[in-house]
Amino acid sequence: MFETFEHILGIELTLLQNEKYRCSYAVVTRKGDNIDAADHHTVEGNLVKVLERIPRKYPVALSIGGKGIIHKQLKGIGTEKKDLFRATFSSVERKDFYAQETLMGDQAWVSIVRQTWIDDIVGKLQSSGLNIYMLSLGALPVISIWELLSGAGEGFSANGHQFEASAEGEIVGYRYQEGAEDKGNLKLGNTKLKFTLLLPYALAFQLFLYDKLSVIKTDHTQVDNRFKDFLEQSKLKKNAGIFIFALLGLLLISFFALTHYNAENAKLNEQVGALTATADQSDLLKKEITEQKILLNKLGWNGGYSHAFLLNEIGSSKPRALTLNEVIFDQVKEEANDAKDLLASIKIAGETDNLTAVNNWIFLLKEKKWAKEVKLLRYQQDTESENFEFNLLIQY
Numbered sequence: 001m002f003e004t005f006e007h008i009l010g011i012e013l014t015l016l017q018n019e020k021y022r023c024s025y026a027v028v029t030r031k032g033d034n035i036d037a038a039d040h041h042t043v044e045g046n047l048v049k050v051l052e053r054i055p056r057k058y059p060v061a062l063s064i065g066g067k068g069i070i071h072k073q074l075k076g077i078g079t080e081k082k083d084l085f086r087a088t089f090s091s092v093e094r095k096d097f098y099a100q101e102t103l104m105g106d107q108a109w110v111s112i113v114r115q116t117w118i119d120d121i122v123g124k125l126q127s128s129g130l131n132i133y134m135l136s137l138g139a140l141p142v143i144s145i146w147e148l149l150s151g152a153g154e155g156f157s158a159n160g161h162q163f164e165a166s167a168e169g170e171i172v173g174y175r176y177q178e179g180a181e182d183k184g185n186l187k188l189g190n191t192k193l194k195f196t197l198l199l200p201y202a203l204a205f206q207l208f209l210y211d212k213l214s215v216i217k218t219d220h221t222q223v224d225n226r227f228k229d230f231l232e233q234s235k236l237k238k239n240a241g242i243f244i245f246a247l248l249g250l251l252l253i254s255f256f257a258l259t260h261y262n263a264e265n266a267k268l269n270e271q272v273g274a275l276t277a278t279a280d281q282s283d284l285l286k287k288e289i290t291e292q293k294i295l296l297n298k299l300g301w302n303g304g305y306s307h308a309f310l311l312n313e314i315g316s317s318k319p320r321a322l323t324l325n326e327v328i329f330d331q332v333k334e335e336a337n338d339a340k341d342l343l344a345s346i347k348i349a350g351e352t353d354n355l356t357a358v359n360n361w362i363f364l365l366k367e368k369k370w371a372k373e374v375k376l377l378r379y380q381q382d383t384e385s386e387n388f389e390f391n392l393l394i395q396y
Contacts, residue, residue, distance in 0.1 A: 010200030028204035061203035156184025158195035
């Protein structure tokens with residue numbers, strides 16, 4: 001059985017004041033029936049600063065909240081099907097808004113946000129390399145894991161999201177208030193759950209179990225189509241994998257049947273060679289390995305990347321809007337845990353008239369498997385021209 005997802009990046013993006021954002025994200029890993037969210041971070045700043053910190057290689061479940069999003073609650077709706085949006089916002093044109101309808105028992109929450117703002121945010125996130133497969137508004141996706149939380153039945157407040165609970169432990173109210181104090185004692189099983197992990201974990205849980213849960217999300221055509229395309233590709237890969245494994249199985253059976261005696265002979269020769277190796281030869285080999293490691297450290301070997309390979313990687317990924325004036329290979333000494341390590345580095349100097357091209361190139365370089373860290377050291381206008389000079393440092 002092929003798993004559709006093994007890792008999901010759950011992101012809570014909150015709009016604060018003056019185009020400032022708070023982003024809490026976690027890489028949630030699924031191993032069998034266990035789901036773990038160990039790698040989590042929170043960053044505040046403008047959208048460019050936030051995007052610099054978010055990893056790119058995982059499928060994304062995104063929740064957008066904060067300023068500009070309205071949540072309203074309807075009570076006593078029963079089981080009758082209604083136009084919840086019209087019942088809640090009778091004077092609002094739905095075509096101008098994205099809506100999210102959340103049902104629980106005989107009550108519902110309708111969340112709305114302007115389409116133009118969401119489209120702008122989602123477009124920027126996806127242009128930076130994020131693959132968004134599910135979009136929600138606010139923290140109502142927490143309902144999907146409500147029964148798994150210990151302490152939720154008493155109500156709690158997390159990152160401004162305030163949940164009220166009845167005496168029976170069911171949700172009776174939700175609202176968002178920026179700056180509200182975190183309170184409550186949430187546990188997931190026997191593990192205490194950090195407030196910043198609550199929503200990213202719930203978002204990832206929804207995407208892991210998208211085919212088994214009633215997912216709480218808003219309908220966004222571009223995001224939904226991307227998710228459908230991903231599922232189709234996963235299905236094709238699954239069928240292709242089964243076909244290839246079947247062929248490989250037949251080939252292996254034939255191969256082992258025809259080469260049985262040769263394999264047995266090779267195994268015997270290998271055993272004889274292992275038995276004839278003496279203890280002195282083993283010690284000598286260990287000594288040579290130790291000496292070679294010391295020599296490699298002195299030479300500053302760091303992964304075996306040639307300068308030609310690195311120059312090709314840099315040149316092929318460079319946008320046309322950038323002009324490189326200088327590329328210097330160097331070594332940077334770093335001290336950690338009372339040990340000195342040598343990290344190979346590349347210093348790049350260039351000029352451009354396009355800041356966006358520099359940022360895009362940084363994103364591309366960070367995706368390279370050989371690059372450990374990419375920093376923008378300087379970006380300033382050339383006094384003798386209209387161009388801007390920049391300096392980058394790549395450690396690998």
